[in-house]
Amino acid sequence: MGFAYDFDWGVLWRQPYGIWLLQGLWLTIKIGFVAWIVAFFLGIFIGTLRVTPWRWLRFISTAYTEIFRNIPFLVQLFFWYYAGPMIFGESLGRQINQIVGLNFYVAILALGLYTASRVAEHMRAGFASISRDQYQAVLSTGMTQYKMYRHVIVPYALRIIIPPLTTEFLTIFKNSSVAMTIGVAELTFMSYRIDAETFHGLEATSGAMLIYLILGLTVVRVMGVIETRFKIPGMIGRE
Amino acid sequence: MFDAVARNITFLLGGFAVTLELTFFALTGGIALGALVGLGRISTNKWIYQPVTLYVNFIRNMPLILVIFWFYFVMPIIAGRPLNPFLSAVISFIIFEATYFGEIFRAGYQSISKDLTSAAYSTGMTYSQTARYILIPVAFRRMLPSLITQSIVTFQDTSLAFVIGLQEFVRRTSIVDNLEVRSIQLFGFVAIIFFIFCFIGSKISRHFEEKGRKLGMI
Numbered sequence A: 001m002g003f004a005y006d007f008d009w010g011v012l013w014r015q016p017y018g019i020w021l022l023q024g025l026w027l028t029i030k031i032g033f034v035a036w037i038v039a040f041f042l043g044i045f046i047g048t049l050r051v052t053p054w055r056w057l058r059f060i061s062t063a064y065t066e067i068f069r070n071i072p073f074l075v076q077l078f079f080w081y082y083a084g085p086m087i088f089g090e091s092l093g094r095q096i097n098q099i100v101g102l103n104f105y106v107a108i109l110a111l112g113l114y115t116a117s118r119v120a121e122h123m124r125a126g127f128a129s130i131s132r133d134q135y136q137a138v139l140s141t142g143m144t145q146y147k148m149y150r151h152v153i154v155p156y157a158l159r160i161i162i163p164p165l166t167t168e169f170l171t172i173f174k175n176s177s178v179a180m181t182i183g184v185a186e187l188t189f190m191s192y193r194i195d196a197e198t199f200h201g202l203e204a205t206s207g208a209m210l211i212y213l214i215l216g217l218t219v220v221r222v223m224g225v226i227e228t229r230f231k232i233p234g235m236i237g238r239e
Numbered sequence B: 001m002f003d004a005v006a007r008n009i010t011f012l013l014g015g016f017a018v019t020l021e022l023t024f025f026a027l028t029g030g031i032a033l034g035a036l037v038g039l040g041r042i043s044t045n046k047w048i049y050q051p052v053t054l055y056v057n058f059i060r061n062m063p064l065i066l067v068i069f070w071f072y073f074v075m076p077i078i079a080g081r082p083l084n085p086f087l088s089a090v091i092s093f094i095i096f097e098a099t100y101f102g103e104i105f106r107a108g109y110q111s112i113s114k115d116l117t118s119a120a121y122s123t124g125m126t127y128s129q130t131a132r133y134i135l136i137p138v139a140f141r142r143m144l145p146s147l148i149t150q151s152i153v154t155f156q157d158t159s160l161a162f163v164i165g166l167q168e169f170v171r172r173t174s175i176v177d178n179l180e181v182r183s184i185q186l187f188g189f190v191a192i193i194f195f196i197f198c199f200i201g202s203k204i205s206r207h208f209e210e211k212g213r214k215l216g217m218i
Helices: A017-049 A053-069 A073-087 A090-097 A100-130 A132-140 A146-159 A161-182 A187-198 A201-230 B002-007 B009-041 B046-060 B063-077 B085-110 B113-123 B127-164 B169-180 B184-214
Strands: none
Touching: A017 A053, A017 A100, A017 A146, A017 A161, A017 A201, A017 B002, A053 A100, A053 B184, A073 A090, A073 A100, A073 A161, A073 B127, A073 B169, A073 B184, A100 A146, A100 A161, A132 A146, A146 A161, A161 A187, A161 A201, A161 B063, A161 B127, A187 A201, A187 B063, A201 B063, A201 B127, B002 B009, B002 B184, B009 B046, B009 B085, B009 B127, B009 B169, B046 B085, B063 B085, B063 B127, B085 B127, B113 B127, B127 B169, B127 B184, B169 B184
């Protein structure tokens, strides 16, 4: 056969490769967290526009979610990274391209904008599950429209959609791996880089898989605590 | 405005054809395996249930790119010879998407109530008639919107085969962009094409969802 494969699991801890994986993990966590902050607030905002009484705002919100959900994330990322700076014109575009760590910032922005559309969809579903009576009850206490959304409806919808948001939060770490295509040295990138240096990609990617698994399980555990803490009494929890 | 696209249109559409081909195999294999995975997930035999559940939960925790890489590295070892990237990509997509389709099938199977089966039996239907005329059509109708949605996701996911050098739509676009440096129109073009297909798909999915709701099936 001539294709016998010598496993070398040592690449997972031998220097510098072991450190590479950990450095990659750190970047994955950083991208995921910062992009999540963008996605969370923007998603709540866009999702709330969807239920306002103004037709134009509803249209903007619908257009946003449709556009971001119906284009592959990889294409969005490439668009922002390669075409994004050019939108600002020749000279300013060139200056933007010289920013150190531009790919890292673009990855966060692209992931944040993309995930916001998904958060917005969950938000919409959350609003849909709040009964009309509740809106009227709030308005009858003399609150303005803005105050009603700010203090009652939005916080209430948020608590309803914590379980699907948990899934989104997990997904954001998985999707951050796409950032490797524009050279962001996150976890998947690092496992591929180890292959380029050692030809032991199988061990490196297996190691990365294990790290993603641990990361995922940790997130589920943490979100489980948050879910219990914020669940609305009397409502059915997950499973 | 789309001059660079026009100059390279055959090359680009060739890439789109590869994307469609990849989607076709990923969907056929993913849905077929997913139907079995769904059965495994409701099995009362723990020797079936537990390994299948482990497989589903493990894969669903993984980024797709990493799964694509992993199969890209492992397939030559299993096959004993280098595999072409297309075959390697197809296998990773089938294994990956089957876990997502599997959960849709599981929900579909579980949505069938015992009463419905009993009612069918009481009219004198045999098991195979019940399955053929009652269970499968009802479950299928209920699952259809989710199946279409996941198919759109799969279609979008195939773009990630980019990472193993497969010359699909996005890869070819970036090859053209390296020569032409017309990123706005080139990636704009890819985005528009994907958007049109996925938007129509999501409308179809919504249509079946509303139809099902009107019939009281969902």
